[in-house]
Amino acid sequence: MTHVDLPAAREACPTSSQKLLADGALLVDVREADEVAACGFAGCAVMHLPLSQFEARFAEIPRDREVILACASGDRSLKATYFLLYQGYTKVTNMKHGLARWVARGFPITGTAAAVTAGGCGCGWGTCC
Known part of the structure; x- marks a missing residue:
């Protein structure tokens, strides 16, 4: 197995992501x-690609377009960001603080914000905020 030096992942908060x-x-x-059914991102182009299917389906993500990866808190999406960097993607950014901060900033959503703010994000950690 060869060693690959990856660049540091770019990160942007939801406000900068706008x-x-x-x-x-x-x-x-x-x-x-x-999680997406309970509360989702709205007001922008969104592709849903669950982390549980990410390795098998990542090729569906365009290489020639800027991509922002997001989850409830930014932790799972950071893993996905580094995975894409390892696969040779260069136009990827992780959304720090994820949907929790997106909701807190009042950006558009589908569903109900209570699913996120009440800790019902589904991440298994209790609360993401």
Whole structure:
């Protein structure tokens, strides 16, 4: 096995992500289906690719477009960001603090914010905020 030096992952908070999204970036939500059904990102181009299926399906993510990876808190999406960097993707950014901060900033959502703010994000850690 060869050693690969990866660049540090770029990260942006939800507020900074708004400019990237307005400029055409694709938001990739790596949360599981039940989490997305309860509360999801809205107001931008969103692709749902659960982390549980990420390794098998990552090739569906365009290489020629800016991509922002997001989850409930930014931890799972950071793993996905590094996975894509390892696969040779260069236009990837992790959304720090994820949907929890997106909701706190009042950005558009589907479903109900209570699913996130009440700790019902489905991440298994209790609360993500």
